[in-house]
Amino acid sequence: MAQELKTTGGDVARTGERDERAMSGPVYRPATDIFEKDDAVTLVIDMPGVAPDTVDVSVENRALTVRGVIQAPVPEGYRRIYAEYAPGTFERAFSLPDTIDADGIEASHRDGVLTLTLKKSEAAKPKQIKVKAA
C-alpha cells in the first residue's frame, strides 16, 4: 500500500524546475511513517522548518508527491558557528495503488509534520456477503 516510487534523494529529472531547485538548496527525503487502519491509510511525514501554507501535495498518474521548502531564517544579529542541518527542500513521491481514492486525500500540517489521510475506494472496501438460505 502506498509503495514508495522514488527512493533517491529526490533528484528527479525535471528540467523545468532546475533553477528553482538550485535556489532552494539540496533536496532531502523526509522520514515517513505509513500505517493502515480499517478503510484509511495514513502517511505521517517529518518536514521540520516547512511552513504549512508552503507544503505542496499533488497527485498525478497515481503518483503522490509531497514537497516543501525549509525556511531557516538566520536569527537576527547572530552568526552560525555550528551546523548539523541545513536549509533545502523536502521531497518524496509515493505510488498510489488502485485501491486508494485519489480524490479523497486529506492533508494537515502541524509542528513540522505533514499528515495525509488516504481513503480506500468504495470498490476496495471489504464487503460482507450474506449467504441466503436456499
Add this chain to the structure above:
Amino acid sequence: MLNIGYPGTQWDPFAELRQLQSQMNRMFEGSPRTASDGAWPPVNMWLGDDSVVVTAEMPGVTTDDIGLTVRENTLIIAGKRNPSTDDEDAAWHRRERPAGEFSRSIRLPLRVDPDKVEARAKNGILEIEMGRPDAERPRKISVKAA
C-alpha cells in the same frame, strides 16, 4: 559531543567540514535526514554579542513534551517523541520516524544565565536563546584624556 570554536573566532573550518559531511550523508539513498549520527535532535548553533542561540529540528514534538536544562555552559534538551499512532490494530507499512524518549547535552561556547533563557517553537523547529550572565559581559572602558 560538540566541538565548537572559541567565541570570537570568525570561522570554524571543522564546523564547515562536518556540515559538508552530513550533507553528503544525506544525499545517499536510504539515510533519513534526521538520523545522521544518532544524536537527536540535530542542532545548529548561532553566536551573538552576549548570547547564543541553539536551533533544533524537532518535528512533531510539542513544547509540552520538551524539557530544557541550562547549567553554566551546558544545555540539555530532553523529552519524548510520540509515535504516529498508538493503535495496536494498525498495520504498519513503513516506520522511519523515531519515537520514544530522547536527551541530548550540548556544550555552549559561553556560560549562560538560567534566568536569561527563552525558548520558542515554530513549524517543528525549536529555538533557544540564552544570554550571558551580566557579570561576565565584556565591558567597555572609556579612556579619559589626561
